[in-house]
Amino acid sequence: MNKTLIILSLLAATSYTQAGEVEVLHWWTSGGEAKSAAVLKSKVEEQGHSWKDFAVAGGGGESAMTVLKTRAVSGNPPSAAQIKGHDIQEWGNLGFLTSLDDVAKAEKWENNLPGVVTKVMKHEGRFVAVPVNVHRVNWLWANPEVLKAAGVSVPKTMDEFFASAEKIKAAGYIPLAHGGQPWQDATVFEAVALDVLGSADYNKAFVDLDMDVLQGSKMVEVFEKFQKIRDYIDSNSPGRDWNAATSMVINGDAAMQIMGDWAKGEFAAAGKMPGKDYICAPSPGTDGQFTFNIDSFAFFKLKNAENEKAQKALAKTILTKDFQEVFNLNKGSIPVRLDMDMTKFDSCALDSMATFKSSADSGDLVPSMAHGLSTTSYVQGAIYDVVTDFFNDPSAKADEAVKKLAKAVKAAI
Ligand code: BGC
Secondary structure (H helix, E strand, O other): OOHHHHHHHHHHHHHHHHOOEEEEEEOOOOHHHHHHHHHHHHHHHHOOOEEEEEEOOOHHHHHHHHHHHHHHHOOOOOOEEEOOHHHHHHHHHOOOEOOOHHHHHHOOHHHHOOHHHHHHHEEOOEEOEEEOOEEEOOEEEEOHHHHHHHOOOOOOOHHHHHHHHHHHHHOOOEEEOOOEOHHHHHHHHHHHHHHHHHHHHHHHHHOOOOHHHHOOHHHHHHHHHHHHHHHHOOOOOEOOOHHHHHHHHHHOOEEEEEOOOHHHHHHHHOOOOEOOOEEEEEOOOOOOOEEEEOOEEEEEOOOOHHHHHHHHHHHHHHOOHHHHHHHHHHHOOEOOOOOOOOOOOOHHHHHHHHHHHHHHHHOOEEEOOOOOOOOOHHHHHHHHHHHHHHHOOOOOOHHHHHHHHHHHHHHHO
C-alpha cells in the first residue's frame, strides 16, 4: 500500500468509528416545522452521523408522547426526544435519561443560557436535556387586507377583539381561524386567562394550582370570554390542524389566529413578510406579558458507544450559534442563547426578544400551561379536558366550569 492509500484508509477507519446514528423523536411535521427539523438533521449529517427521523404528527405533541412511552417501556428509546418542562423531570425520575454534563461543561452552556431555562433542563443537578428555542405563545396573527376590508385595526383588548370580530363577520370573513383540538383550545384559553387574571394570578392558577384562583370569580370571567370566542370561529373548526388554521389567515379566508409563534414559521415558509403580508401582535390585553414555551430535547441512555457519540454531537450542535440562528429563523421562535447576533431576525422576533427580557424583570414572564411548561402532564391533561368539554358545549355554564376545573386539578395533583 502506498502512503496516500494508508492515510486514506486510516481516515476512513476514523470516520467509521466516529459515525453513529441518532434517532430523534419530534412532532415537527408542518411546513415551517419540517424545514426547521431539516436544519438539525443536516447539521448532524455534516458531522458524519446518520439521522433516523422519528416524526409523530400532531401539534402540541400529545401523540408523540404516547408513542414515546410505548417505545421507552419496551426498552428501545430513541437517542433524543422532544420533551418539555416538567416531563423532563418525570423521565429523569424513571431513570431513562443520560447526563450531558461533559458537553455542557465543554460548551459553557451555563454561561450562555438564562437560569430559568437551565433549571428545567437539569435533573438532580445534571443536564439531561438541551433547549432549542424560546417560543412566545400569546400572539395574535392577522391578515391586514382582511382587517382593512372590515374597517378594523388590530385589537389591543378583548373588548376591541369582540367588536372587531363582529365587523369582520359582517364583512363576510371568518374572524378567528381555529382548530378544534384540545391543545389549541387550551392555547386560546390561556391567552384569555393571561389577560383577565394578570400574570400573578395566572401563575397562582397554573403553576401553584391555587384552588381559590382556579375557582374564583376572575376565572369565571375567563370562561365567559373564552366561550364568547366560539361565536367567531367557523363550523368546520373541529379537528382542524393548527397549520391549516394559519393557512386560512395566509389565504385571507380568516382575519386572525391566536397561536404561538410557530405560526410565523408557516407564514415564512409561504414566503410572507411580517408587517406587510401579516401582522404579529400580542394576544388581546397581554402587551408586555410573555407566555413562554421552550422546546427541548431530552437524551436517553443508550447501549451503543458509536450512537452515544452521535448523541453527544447532536446535543452540542443544538446550542451552537450557527444552528440557533438558522433553526429559529425557520421555526418562528427566538434563540435560547443570550449572546446571539439578532440582525437577521424580523420585527416579530425582535419584539419577542425584547418582551422576553422586559417581562422577566416585570414579573410578566409566565410558563405556558397549554404547552407543558407550567405544570405536570397530568394536571395539564385535566385542564385540557375541562376546557375542551366546555368549549364544545354551547350550553355550558362558566360558573360550573370553574368548579369542574378545581376538582379536576385537585384529582390530578
Ligand atoms: C411546540 C412547537 C410546535 C407546536 C405545534 C408546541 O407545543 O412547542 O415546537 O411547533 O407545538 O406543533
